Amino acid sequence: MTSAPSGSVPARNAAHGLLGRALSRCRDERATGVLHVQGSPGGAFHLLDGAVVAVESPGAPGVGTLLVRSGRIDADEWNAAHDAAGTGLLPGAAIAAGGRLGTAEFQVLHMMAVQDAVFAVLAGRLDNCAFDPAAPAALPPGLAPGVEPEELLVEAGRRLAALASLPRRVSPDRDRVTAVGPPAWADEPLAPVRREILGCANGRRSPRDIAFLIGRGVYTITVEVARMCAEGLVETVPAPPAHPLPPPVADPAPPPPEPLAPAPAEPAGPAAPRPSLAPPEDVADPGPYPPLPQWGPGEAPGGAPAAEGLPRREPGASGIREALDASRPQSGWKGFLRPRGRSRTDSP
Structure with missing residues (x-):
């Protein structure tokens, strides 16, 4: 596969050399089949014993298109000629039998179509060549007895050089x-x-x-x-472009914040005075605070006599009526630490 741009001189020379080597090998081996040329537009070379009998390419009209589009014959006549060619007659012979076109004239038009197709293949991009063997009966009716591949390549090179000189x-x-x-x-x-x-x-x-x-x-x-x-x-x-790319889609920007409504304008006029921290002049000075009252011992506020000592709880308020016996020994916390029963020093 060539890396030079299609249409440039290095690309044409590389394509010419690649196709020439493939056709030369088919001629040396007297191959019969179809040499597929991959590229743009590409094409197919039909070979019989190494000679080219037909060339088809989407880049150039074939002999049928030339005859029908030019008005020489109509589409029905061409289809009938192709059907007759299946029985062993060439399309030109079948058309000549109808009196519309001679066999020699058909061969000339077919040769022109073949040369045009080779020119279209070499004028485009050529990627690779692949040979597919086929039986002679599978080949389309074409030139008899065939054309040498080198002759077609020389004519295509001459046309490319003439086009480049314009x-x-x-x-x-x-x-x-x-x-x-x-x-x-x-x-x-x-x-x-x-x-x-x-x-x-x-x-x-x-x-x-x-x-x-x-x-x-x-x-x-x-x-x-x-x-x-x-x-x-x-x-x-x-x-x-063959496959135009869609424009990039940007993330939608957030909408700008709405502007705040301006504060209502204050009516024009003198500015209001600031409040003063000083006391007003028309308020009289109350003077010093009065002294706190002093209570003597045993007096309550208001001159009432104070109660003697703290209040005492009355006996029996807790529900226990038993009076404490003064002679009963009072147990303290030391009794909890004294072991109950006999000690180790007690004798039995």
């Missing part, structure tokens, strides 16, 4: 084409191919899209678009 570089499948200004060219004599290009250049179609639409080769349309760009009839616009 004043304006145009990509067959990446650039979009739009007409410039008002259609002043409507009254001017223009070649039919240019008039068709201007009628299709809407800013969304590439030269490859226009080639499919009008039934012409993608190389022919790309060269003509490059010349028309240099003359100011059309201009290229950048292609939109």
